[in-house]
Amino acid sequence: MSLSSASTDNAVAYVNGRVYTINPASPWAEAFIVSPSGTFTVVGSNSSILETAKAEGLVTYDLRDSFVMPGIHDAHMHIHHSGLAQLNEPVIGMDATVKTLAEKLKEGSCACDYAHVHEDWILGHSVGVENYDRSYLDKTFPEIPVIIRTGGGHGMYLNTEALKRAGYDLQNEVETNGKRFLRREDGSLTGEVYETAMAKASLALPKPAVAHVKRAILKALRVAHSVGVTSVQEAGINSIALQALSELENEGLLQTDVATHIVHNVEFLAQEPISELERLIDRANDFKSKHVDTNFVKFAIDGVPLPPLMTQCGLDEHGNIEENKLTMAERDFEETLARYDARGMTIKIHACGAGSVRRSLDAIEKARKKNPTGPRHEVAHCNVVHENDYARFAKLNVTAEMSPAFFFGHPLTQGFKDVLDWDFVKLADAGAHITVGSDWGGFFDPSLIVAGANAVERVGKGSKERGGELLCRYLTLAGAEAVGKQNERGSIEVGKKASFIAVDKDLSKGEFDGASVTKTWFEGNLVWEKPKP
Incomplete structure (x- = not known):
């Protein structure tokens, strides 16, 4: 036996599982072997894996008949802000009134882990x-x-x-x-x-120290692991957070794949001026590493359909875009999008109204005429899409990113069905590429499994099992495809990263209600385990 932990006899054989691979050629397996470097080397039956393990003297891990699937890809997360919020910002309860706001804030401040961060x-x-x-x-x-x-x-x-x-x-x-x-x-x-x-x-607002942003990101990723997330699209990153990720990578502490959407025009999200953000995008490659992909940009062109705001850009009674609701000038938007498209950068566009969705698709269509083979872009949220625009997603190679998943079954959405709908079926029938994101900002449950319970039957047109199969794919391989990593992760296949989760119910059958993640592995390492009673 070699004394090096990197030699082949240090692989681990995982057996006795109900493994849903998301690989259409072989959707189910019972066991697999993970190499010392954290990739799947064999996927198959218990008998074949046990035979190999015995012949090569491998350690075996008993999955104990657990439902196992690839790690979840959260297509819209704010790990930077979420971590800071969890460490520093008190949450004022639902019962607060304008007269008790200061009192509640003062009480909550005492419960924060860190003070004077800003x-x-x-x-x-x-x-x-x-x-x-x-x-x-x-x-x-x-x-x-x-x-x-x-x-x-x-x-x-x-x-x-x-x-x-x-x-x-x-x-x-x-x-x-x-x-x-x-x-x-x-x-x-x-x-x-x-x-x-x-x-x-x-x-x-004074900026937090890089060391503290590192603490915040690790805090957020710990929560992400607890809900089965092994890869994320950070939907609004700035220079401090990119530096923090770079240092965590160099220190060997980053155990999640992160696609970083550098903010372009949303100063209130980035807490940096547009001029600095543009320079950051220009040097994005400086921060690229094994687990950090910086080839992504974030735009926002309207607000949100939440009362009392209702700042989304819709369509008027004649079907025209409500131009006064757009937060980015049309000329600037289209020219800037085309510029980043030509550089091969994927753009995620915050669009919460039917008008802003159409404006996003219009801009991408113009870019496609100049650069037909340009990168796949994304429309974030897709809570409302006009009938005439569903087919354009597939035609223009645009991902329909469905978020915030927390709202899929929230009581608030019942009264705003005209603007909070997330029509998976119409998008799927039109051939759109679909992903799902939590849009987690630190103050609600980011679990896409919990959120999936409110959408699974709708996704499957009334069939839980069909909805389960589709959602499992949207949460895994579709996410990898959206960021161009489908050859590296998203399914349990030989040669791919061994990032996978165990769940206490069979999600492939649509059993999302009440399901929870029991274990999360990233590149073969157990990074989270549900506490035992």
Whole structure:
């Protein structure tokens, strides 16, 4: 026996499993062998794998009849912001009112693991309150700047000190390019701002240290592993987070494949000015590594269909795009998209209205005329698509990325079916390439398995089993295809990365309801195990 852990006799044979491979040529197996370098070398029956293990003296791992499948690919996650939120930002409960907002924030701050991450600024998160006014926060925090995120990350409550430090004109701010300010009767700002109006506050917020961003990313990825995620598309990254990922990679601590969408035009998400973000995109390759792929860009061209915002770009009664709801000038959008397309970069476009989806497809269609074999792009969210646009996804080689999965069965969506629908069936029937994302920002359960329970029958046209098969593919191989890694991961096949999960129910039969991940492996290493009672 070799004394090197890299020699072939250090492979591990996994046996006695119900292995759903997602490989259409051989969808089921009982066992497989994982090489010391973390790839599948043999996939087959118990008898054949046990015979090989005995002949080569391999260690065997008993899967104990567990349902096993490839690791999940989350097509839309914010691991950077989610980790920071979990470590630093108190969540203000559902019962908060505008009068108790400051009190709840102060109570929650005491429960945070880390304080003073953003110097003396205080950050928090709230699902929203009615009739917000900064005066309520000013009473408790007269000299400390406060930001409370709301509206799914598309809104903020600021106190007066935060408004002043960020450079807002309390009386004369102008609403343009998607900016939205709420005002008092005298016309001055209440401190409630939405969409691109948040940019000043985000740019003024002191940046966390790289070391702390590393802690935050590791925290977020630990949560991701707990729900079976082994590869993610980070849907809004900046220079600090890219540096943190690079250092984690060099230290051997990054145990997830990450496709990083560098923000182009959303300053409030990136907390960096557009000029710096453009330079970051130009040097994206500097941060590329074994587990980090930086060939991705993030655009946002409208808001969100969530009350009280409803800032999405729809179509008017004549079927025309509501141009005043777009947050990016048409000429800039199309020219910039074409420029990155020519460089072979995949673009993910935040589009939450039927109008913004159409504008996205229009821009991609123009790019295709110049560059017919350009990269596969993505429309993020796809919560509403006009009938005339479903077929364009396949025609233009565009991924329909369905998120936030948390809302698939949320009570809120029942009252907004016209804008919160996620029609898997129409997209699939039109031949669209489909992926699923949590859009996790740190404040809800990111499990795509839990979310899948609310969509499985709809996906399968009433059949749980058919829906289960489709969802399993959307969550694995389809995600790998979206980022061009289908030859490396996404299914349990010889030569691919051995990133896989064990689940306590058979997801292939549509048994998503109540299912949970019991173990997660990344490249052959067990990175998460469900705590035993």
